[in-house]
Amino acid sequence: MLAAVALLIVHASAALPPTPCACENGGAQVARSDAGSSITGRVRDIAGGVISGASIVVRSGSRDLHGASGPDGRFSVPAPSGDILLIVRAAGFSELRHTISAGAPRTSVDLVVGPPTVTEAVIVTATRGEQRTGDVPASINLLDRQDIRRSPALVADDVLRQIPTFSLFRRTSSLASHPTAQGVSLRGIGPSGVSRTLVLVDGVPINDPFGGWVYWSRVPLESADRVEVVNGSSSSLYGNYAMGGVINFVTSPATPKTAEVKAQYGSRDSRKVDFLGSHVWGRVGVTVDGNIFDTDGYAIVRANERGRVDSNAAVRFWNLNVKLDYAVTERVRAFVRAGYFDEDRDNGKASTIDGTAEANDTTWRSGSAGVRVRLPDESDLQTTIFTDIETFHSNFLAVPVSTPPRNVGRMTLRQRVPTTSAGGMVQWSRAIRTKQYFTAGTDWRWVDGDSEENGLDSATGTQVTLKRISGGTQRSVGLFVQDLIVPVPQLTLTLSARVDNWRNYDGHNLETSLIGAAVNNVPMLPARSDTVASPRAAARYHLTSKVDVWGDIGWGFRAPTLNELYRQFRVGSTLTLANNTLGPERLVGGEVGVTVAASPSVTLRTTWFDNRLKDPVSNVTITTVGANVTQQRQNLGRTRIRGLQSDVEYRAGTSVRVSAAYVYDQAEVTDNPANPSLVGRRLPQVPEHRGSMRASYANPRLGTFAAGVQIVGAQFDDDLNQTSRRLPAFAVADISASRAIGRNIELFVGAQNLFDAEYFVGTLPTTVGAPRLVTGGLRVKLR
Numbered sequence: 001m002l003a004a005v006a007l008l009i010v011h012a013s014a015a016l017p018p019t020p021c022a023c024e025n026g027g028a029q030v031a032r033s034d035a036g037s038s039i040t041g042r043v044r045d046i047a048g049g050v051i052s053g054a055s056i057v058v059r060s061g062s063r064d065l066h067g068a069s070g071p072d073g074r075f076s077v078p079a080p081s082g083d084i085l086l087i088v089r090a091a092g093f094s095e096l097r098h099t100i101s102a103g104a105p106r107t108s109v110d111l112v113v114g115p116p117t118v119t120e121a122v123i124v125t126a127t128r129g130e131q132r133t134g135d136v137p138a139s140i141n142l143l144d145r146q147d148i149r150r151s152p153a154l155v156a157d158d159v160l161r162q163i164p165t166f167s168l169f170r171r172t173s174s175l176a177s178h179p180t181a182q183g184v185s186l187r188g189i190g191p192s193g194v195s196r197t198l199v200l201v202d203g204v205p206i207n208d209p210f211g212g213w214v215y216w217s218r219v220p221l222e223s224a225d226r227v228e229v230v231n232g233s234s235s236s237l238y239g240n241y242a243m244g245g246v247i248n249f250v251t252s253p254a255t256p257k258t259a260e261v262k263a264q265y266g267s268r269d270s271r272k273v274d275f276l277g278s279h280v281w282g283r284v285g286v287t288v289d290g291n292i293f294d295t296d297g298y299a300i301v302r303a304n305e306r307g308r309v310d311s312n313a314a315v316r317f318w319n320l321n322v323k324l325d326y327a328v329t330e331r332v333r334a335f336v337r338a339g340y341f342d343e344d345r346d347n348g349k350a351s352t353i354d355g356t357a358e359a360n361d362t363t364w365r366s367g368s369a370g371v372r373v374r375l376p377d378e379s380d381l382q383t384t385i386f387t388d389i390e391t392f393h394s395n396f397l398a399v400p401v402s403t404p405p406r407n408v409g410r411m412t413l414r415q416r417v418p419t420t421s422a423g424g425m426v427q428w429s430r431a432i433r434t435k436q437y438f439t440a441g442t443d444w445r446w447v448d449g450d451s452e453e454n455g456l457d458s459a460t461g462t463q464v465t466l467k468r469i470s471g472g473t474q475r476s477v478g479l480f481v482q483d484l485i486v487p488v489p490q491l492t493l494t495l496s497a498r499v500d501n502w503r504n505y506d507g508h509n510l511e512t513s514l515i516g517a518a519v520n521n522v523p524m525l526p527a528r529s530d531t532v533a534s535p536r537a538a539a540r541y542h543l544t545s546k547v548d549v550w551g552d553i554g555w556g557f558r559a560p561t562l563n564e565l566y567r568q569f570r571v572g573s574t575l576t577l578a579n580n581t582l583g584p585e586r587l588v589g590g591e592v593g594v595t596v597a598a599s600p601s602v603t604l605r606t607t608w609f610d611n612r613l614k615d616p617v618s619n620v621t622i623t624t625v626g627a628n629v630t631q632q633r634q635n636l637g638r639t640r641i642r643g644l645q646s647d648v649e650y651r652a653g654t655s656v657r658v659s660a661a662y663v664y665d666q667a668e669v670t671d672n673p674a675n676p677s678l679v680g681r682r683l684p685q686v687p688e689h690r691g692s693m694r695a696s697y698a699n700p701r702l703g704t705f706a707a708g709v710q711i712v713g714a715q716f717d718d719d720l721n722q723t724s725r726r727l728p729a730f731a732v733a734d735i736s737a738s739r740a741i742g743r744n745i746e747l748f749v750g751a752q753n754l755f756d757a758e759y760f761v762g763t764l765p766t767t768v769g770a771p772r773l774v775t776g777g778l779r780v781k782l783r
Contacts, residue, residue, distance in 0.1 A: 039100075041109035042073040043088060051113060052253040052285060052325065054090035055130050064431050066378050070327040071254050071285025088113055089130040091250060092144060092226045094120040115144075115654060125200075125228040125248040127484060127494065128237055128439060129429065135492055137538035137550040139593060139607045139645060141165070141229040145252075146657075148224050150696050150706040152736045152750025152775065154272055154293065156219035156249070157182070161710055164663045164690035165231050165645060166247075169193050171712065171727070171761040173770045174216040176300055176313040178347055179360065179392070182213045186231050187609060188641050188667040188686035189244035190585070190616055196244040196558055198234070202251055202337070204368050204386050207241055209421035210449040211563035215362065217317045218341050222262055222274035223289035225252040231645070232609065233556035233589050236496040236536035239443070239478045243556035243587050244611075254278040254285030254325060257783060264748075264777030270295040272775075283327040290320040300348045302758075302766040307406025309399055311357070313348035317341070331374040339366040349397045352409045353460050360394035379430035385423070392417040396569075398461070406765065410461030413569075419449035419562075437484040448473045448506075451567040465515045470566045470578065472507035472525070476500060476559065490542040494552075497535040502559050504528050507566055507580050525566070525580045532557045532584055546597045553590035560584070564617055564633050576619055577632040585635070586614045602650050610642040612670075620674050637672035639683060641665065655698050662691040669719075681721045687729070689713035703739030710734075717763045730759035730769075738779075749776035 039058070043051040050073025058065040060080040067077035069090075086109070088096040094116035098109065116122070116133075121144075126136045133140050141163045153159045157174045160166045168174070169183045169191050184199060185191040194212040198205060206218055227249050234242040255278055262274040271294050278287040297314030299306060321339040328334060341364040349358040370384035395414045402408040427441030450471030457463040482496040507525030536554030543549060560582035568577045589611030596604045615635035623630045647661035667686040672678040682688075690713060696706035711731045718725040733755060738748035756772035 038076050039079045039084075039086070039109065040074070040076045041111060043069040043075065043090060043111045043113060044073060045093065046112060046114050049255050050280070051090045051093070052280075054088055054111075054113070057085075057087040057089070059085040059087060059434070064378070064434060066374060066380070066431075067330070068333070068374075070283055070333075071325045072256065072280045072282065076330050086111070089122045091122050091124050091130060092116070093122060095122055095132055123228045124250075125246055126230050126234075127482065128427070129437065129484075131484075134548065134595070135540060137492065137494055137540035137552055139231040139591060139605075139609070141231065141647075143227040143229075145225050146696070146698075148221055148227070150704060150736055150738075151708075152734050152752050152773075153221075154270070154773075154775070155216050156221060156224075157184075157214075157216040158752065159221065160227065160229075160247070162692050162694055162708055163229055164661050164692050164710075166229065167191065167685075167690075169685060171759065171769055172300070172767070175295065175315055175770060176297060176348070178345070178394075179208070179215060179343075179362065180211060180213055182216060184214055184247065185686075186229070186245040186247075187611070187643070187645070187663065188665045188683065189587070189611055190613055190639070191683065191685040192617075194558075194561060194564065194617070195241060196585075198238050198241040198246045200246065200248040203248065203384070204337075204366075205241070205423075208419075209388055209390065209447045210392070210417055210419040210451075210561065212241065212561045215341070215343065215364070217293070217315065217343055218319060218364070219249050220251075220274065220276075220289050220291050220319050220321065222260065222291065223251045223276045223287070223321075225250050231607075232552065232591055233534075233536070233554045233587055233611070235534040235556035235587075236498045236554055237480055237482060239480075239498060239500050239534070240445075240476065240502075240557070240559050243558045243585065251287070251289070251323075252276070252278075254280055254287045254323075255783070256280045259782040260779065262777065262779040264775045266775030267773055268296050268298060270773065270775060285325040287323045288321070290318065292318040297346065297348075298771055300761075300767045301406070302760075302768050305406065305765045307399075307402075307404060308352050309349050309397070309406050309409035311348055311350050312346065314346045315343065316345075317343035332371065333373075334369070334371045336369045337367065340364070341366075347397075349399070349409060351397060351411050351461060352407070353411075354462060356395070356411055358395055358397040358411075360392065362390065362392045364388065364390045377430070379428060381428050382426075384425045387422045388420070390417075390419045390421075392419070410459075411456050412458075412461060413456060414454045414464075416452045417449060418452070419447065421445065421447040421449075435486055439482045440480070442477065442479050444475075444477045446473070446475050447562060449562050451563075465513065466517075466519070467512045467514070469510040470508065470568070472504055472562055472566050472580075474502060474504050474559070474562060474565075476502035492540045494536070494538040497533065499531065499533050500557070500559075501529065501531045504560075504562075504565055504580065509566065509578075528581065528583075530559070530584055532586070548595045549593070550595075551590065551592040553588075556587040556589070558585045560617060560633075575628070575630050577622075577630065579633045582617060582633060583615065583635050585616050588612050588614075601652055602648070604646075604648045606644065606646045608642075608644055611640070613639045613641070618674075634674075636674055637678075638670045639667065640670050641667040641683070641686075656696070658695045660691070660693045662689070664689060678719055681719065682716055684716045684719050684721075687713035687715040689729075700740070703737060705735075705737045707735045708733065712759075725763045727760045727763070730757060732757050732759070732769075744781050746779040746781070747776075748779065750774070 043054040054069040056067040069075045084100040086098045093113040183193045183195040184197045190196045230246040234246045258278045260276045274291040276289045294316045297312040300313045323337040344361045347358040368386035372382040398412045423445040425443035429439040453468040454464045455466035478500040480498040485493040505527040509522045511519035511521045534555045538552030540550035591609040593607035619631045620634045643665040649659040667683040669678045691711045694708040698704040713729045732753045736750035751774045753772045
């Protein structure tokens, strides 16, 4: 259920025709021929690279015929009599329109798509089909290949921080944070270790199937072509996790005889190698990509609070992905993809008894496959399946009160979490003349996982005293429909709805005490089923050629994870119990926005949003005995997240790009029966103000230069908003520069947190964000 759209990203079906645009950066080179029954040709970018998966629409009167470019960029589409309009939509490029008059001979064309302006970029995530950003009634952020490559960031979440609506549970980078604290939030909707945003790579979910968090190190940045961010509830199309929005990383298609290697070295003994290779043999395209990374890391506890238990937080990981695209016929296309991921982390602490480091490691094997068929009636049928096999190991360290502080640490738990999941999707789409584009489909997801735990003795943390296996199975199925309607050229309507059903079963908590203490052994926990509906209605109206307004209202949900349902955990003297009776979180939200294209180079956008969350999963205190606190996860209370999002972008050709963005966010508790004193208080981990500014300049003779600033306002680290738990505002700057040496080699250097600003990410103890990190290296490109 979570994603089911892998095939859609590279071989997307055509969406409704957007308002015509003058694509000044693209064109068509026409070579005449005598062919009368079809048009053949190739789709390229302005650099000459072929574009696979581009949608080709042949419009004749009120009739549309559809095709797509193959792995080598070639296409063949029917050529009806009369005037013909060719519409080319390639995600990440501007739309191209080329007319062939009735009296002209049938032609074979070389179609050249150019880089987009802010409103011309074609995206696929917001509507599960290709549509220009200027026609989508939603708040969209797009980072293209240049944005990614000009960032000095080493991991995906640090690239995304230039979008101020994006944040992790805490302020720290995934270079130093525990995986279970890497949940993503957009616009401050329910920040926690569990994501309330769906994260995809080529349409396949990468949220952890057991706990919902995200391994940002799984995203190979060198092969990423762009990132599409949908700010706002998308449950009406994508179901679970998409309650707060969708982030989709889209990788580059296969190109002939391509090889790239990026090698870099930096401060704190940081080493990284990214690689990408691809080739096309006729109808078959193959891409291999991956990376390897290692760093000594940094101390995450502030210097004046460190003790014997503290050390550096560090990470080592590597990825390998292989994808094969096959154009079986002009109407049948297929793909297969396999990936392997391995990560090892030191979490910045170690036992003072035996020196064991608090650490975790993960291995993740993934696979997906899909087929798309263009049926005789020109409708589009596609299906996708995917699977994940993951194993996560972790241990946990207690740091009791001592003199001096943080002078004693002992292990409390060793954990192993094996998880298996599988999913799939079937989707059918069809254009109804030129006024509507209808989509219907179903998707499903099955997840099975256990937390296998060894509790350790309270004296030395070296002997196993309790064995526990807790977990279960979750099955979910969703049905969705969407209708894109253009009643008049200036107005686009989007109506979508989805129904989801899921069932939690085979839940268990098996405990065995090795010291004769009482245990909570429950071999079979009660099953539970839930059904929710998620409708959405949206509209975008072109007031003038330069001003657009849009608005939407929609419902969203998030189902509880296996981690929340079945796994308990302890942090210090606080025990948090699982709750197998948890129900869904529900959200109703909307936005109203205006976009002004002040000139072909300048675009301004402002969006007001209002989201109301009901029954969020919260940790509720149920007993307190001395210093020992027992909590339980419960659906409790209501919150409201509202504010204003504004951004402006200026582009001068392909040389100069300047952008600025700001988010004002009011996130507060509006109801909490368990603790009424929380009403009116701010949600923890949500700053009131966030902003960013970026500028870049590219000149083939001089090089490419980029600089950026991120500003984050003050926020609270606790739900009581205590002054002692307030995290001050901060700002960090980054820079990067690169220069080509000959045709195949590029040198680069970059710095994150350029001025080595110290900023806080947590309290008790005070933890700090990443210090200055300088890296440099070279990229070798062979084509």
